[in-house]
Amino acid sequence: MSEVKKVSVKIGNGELVFETGKIAKQASGAVYAHYEGSAVIATVCCGNAPTEALDYVPLSVEYNEKYYAAGKIPGGFLKRESRPKDKEILVSRIIDRPMRPLFDKAFGREIQIVPTVVSSDMINTPDIIAVNAASAAVTISDIPFDGPIAAVRIAMLDNEYIVNPTFAQIEQSQLDIVVAGTRNGITMVEGGAKEVSEETMLGAIATAQPVITAICDAQLELKKIAGKAKLPVFVETVDLSWLDSVRKAAYPLIKEASFVKGKMERYAALEVAQNKIKEQFAAEIAAEPKHSSQLSTMFDDLEYEILRSSILNDGLRTDGRNVEQIRPITCEVGVLARAHGSALFTRGETQALAVTTLGTASDEQMFDTIDGEKTFSNFMLHYNFPPYSVGECGRLSTGRREIGHGHLAQRALSAIVPSKDKFPYTVRIVSEIMESNGSSSMASVCGGCLSLMDAGVPISKPVAGIAMGLITEGADYSKYVVLSDILGEEDHLGDMDFKVTGTEDGITAFQMDIKIAGVTPEIMSKALQQAKRGRLHILHIMNETLKAPRKEISEYAPKILTMKVDEEKIGAVIGTGGKTIKAIAAQSGSEVNIADDGTVTIYGKNNASAQMAKDLVKSIIEEPEIGRIYQGTVKRIMDFGAFIEILPGKEGLCHISKLAKTRVQKVEEVLTVGQVIPVKLIEIDRQNRLNLSYIDAIETK
Structure with a gap:
């Protein structure tokens, strides 16, 4: 039996333990990690050696939660875990995003990371354990990895930061963020807040950094005692000297095309420029089968160089804006006649049609997870990204990207949606992306907020969102530029995708992905302050369209x-x-x-x-009230009068003498069973019997 190797590190009020050598020994790397009563088994495997170089990392992360971890049996007919739940997909993305940039594309093999929650005490969150276990498994494996990375959750209670809070503490917290990074710096932040300041957010991230460093050190210690020798990366010797003259000829054409206004127009201009080069150097390209793909890579490299150089040296972006300028914004509300609330938010070439629907308690969404008892949510936001939004053909489906973007937008708006006791409706927002050229998730936040107000949902404050970018130069990132409201190509070719949402008073959601080793506190502080200015600018435009929620909900809503x-x-x-x-x-x-x-x-x-x-x-x-006139129903007729129901289950006697001013021989002369008549309650006697008068009711009228 193999010897079990173990390391541990103190996190918050508990100890995170990494073990290897006992479970899943045939995997490339396997770590059993536990924190208090919650535990995760994380494994990683890789495929066969590649035959050619790839320009991407073929990585998949499959986080999964087993119901037996919490002593539960799955619901449904099959009684077994099936397709991934949204939560599992979101955690998979949290693991993927900080790790993916640290794999070498030259390795070229398929990589699959599978963190499995096998024990849950329903007190400590297993997702943080899974992130760290996944990194540890890769770190000790034979897969090349420029890690490790580590993650920690930060909450805030009574103005104090809490490291690795419990579920109960998260529920009461003003802040809930997951921070991931390497020993050198922060590479990812994801979370929400209840209108916290930029300074509070920076403090939370700063609190996370030393803990992340400690967890990384523990993984490196485990690597020393149990790590495998790394597999070689795919080495391909390529002679690119033939591209020198091509590059020289292509540079001015690509540069000119890169600054054509409009996304589709710019793409068309770049295609024309590339075709000219292909025609000019057709013989050289045809000389070797791989020359065509090498030329495509060179074109991408030229765009990367031109875009970054223009921003760093001239402060000029490809669409003509300066680094802090936000694209033109238009807002419309009430664009759909029968929808309960709707808005069309357009920012540059990104457009979201947001629609709010109001439902009843039967429309609430049920969550059955291992975290606790079944829970119900009366607010949901669904994000759709159809292929036509980028001018392409494709399948209409809900992938991990759609789930991730929808979750971010939902988190941004959930802070201002009223609680069920104040607004007992189930609220669903659907964001349909009509056009996309950068940060459609933030357009969904802005459009979603406007549609809520158009539907008459009494939100506490309007929320807007903005996506920030970063361009750096030098190993120490001493030269950098922060970009406001980034384009799609600035996201693709830049060093950071940084989304911030909030009200005028504070941040409600936060997501940051870094493609470089880490960002300095100076860069992060500048990005947050610049994002705040952009957010306030967008909120001002939204307020000009609709300042407050409509006073009445739609006539078509329940x-x-x-x-x-x-x-x-x-x-x-x-x-x-x-x-x-x-x-x-x-x-x-x-x-x-x-x-x-x-x-x-x-x-x-x-x-x-x-x-x-x-x-x-x-x-x-209702209790009967003496002197009040009721519309009563004659229930029974007796010789001495009639029993009349004035309230459900409450009958009184109208004596025959109270039917008319003149003498009435028989009650039937005036009343019939089932007749509805006005009667006045004139007395409640000691035995709580009700005495009614028909004639007094008529005279009062």
Whole structure:
């Protein structure tokens, strides 16, 4: 039996332990990591050696949670884990993003990382364990990796930062971010907040850095005692001397085309320039089969060089803007006639059609995870990125990117959406990306916020989002430029994708991915302050379109009314076997629910049906009031008078002497069973019997 190697590191109030040598020994690398009662097995394997160089890293991360980890059996007919849940996809992305830049493209082999949650104490979050376990597995494996990386979650309670908070602490926290990085610096930040300041966010990131360093050191220690020799990268000797003259001829053409205004126009100009070069050097290209792909790589390198050089040296971007300038923005609301709320947000060549739909409690989304009991959410945001948004053909599907972008936008807006007790609707936003050239997720935040206000959702404050970029030069990044509102090509060719959302008063969501070794606190501080100026600029434009939520929700939305009844009267509202509450629903055409605390929630197809149901409930719980006139129904006729129901289940006697001023021989001369008449409650006797008068009600009228 193999010897188990183990290292540990103190994190927050617990100890993170990495073990290897006992489980999954046939994998390229395997680590069993546990923190308190939560544990993850992370494995990594690689494919066969490549036959040619690749220009990308064929990496896949498959984080998965087993229900047995928390002593649960999966729901559904099959009773087994099936397709990945959104949470598993989001955690997979958190693991992928800081690790991917540290793999060598020249390695060329398929790499698969599989972190599996095998134990959960439902107190400590397993996702952070999974990130660190995944890095440790790769670090000790035979796969070349310029790591390790580590991750830590930071929360904030009572103005104090908490490292690796529990689920309960996260629920109460003003801040919840995951920070990942190497020993040299931060490479990824992901999370949300309740309108915290830029200084608070910087403090949280600074708190994470020494912990990340300690976790990286523990992984390096494990590598020393259990690491494998690394496999060689794919080495391909290529003679590129033939490109010297091609590059010289292509540079001025590519440079001119790179500054053509408009995304599609710029692409067309670049294609024309490239075709001219291909025609000019057709013989050289045809001389060797690989020359065509080498030429394509050279064109990409030229664009990379031209874009970065122009920004660093001249402060000029390919669309003519300066580094802090935001593209023109237009906002429209109420663009869809029957939708409950809609907005069209356009920023440059990025456009989002955001639509808000209001539903009832039956429309809530249920989450069944290993973290705790089943939970329900009454706010959701779904992001769609159809291929036509970038002028292409393709499949309409929901991939990991769509789930990730939708989650970021939902997190950004959830901070300002009212709680269920204040606004008892289920709220769903769908962001349809109509055009895309940079940061469609931030357009979804802005458009989603406007559509919420158009739907009459009483949000606390408007939220806007902006994507920032970074261009650096030099090994120490001493020369750098921070970009506001980046284009798609600036994201692709730049060093950072940094998204910030918030209100006028603070940050609500934060996502940062770095392609370089790490960013300095100076760069991060500058980026945050520049992002704040951009965010306030966008909020000003949004406020000019719609300053506040509409006072009334759409006439097409369901009407939800709530009221409170005394707990001792809950039984009266429900009735024997639910007879009364069912009758109210049938009569009004509304759905009526009553909670154990006496809260009655009414879901009506329209305002009239909801109000009718509310009046019926009120009539049941209402106490008879002396001197008040009621519309009563004659239930029984006796020789001495008639029993009339003035409230559900409450009858009174109208004596024959109170039917008219003149003498009445028989009650039937005036009343019939089932007749509805006005009656006045004139007395409640000692035995709580109700005495009514028909004649007094008529005279009062």
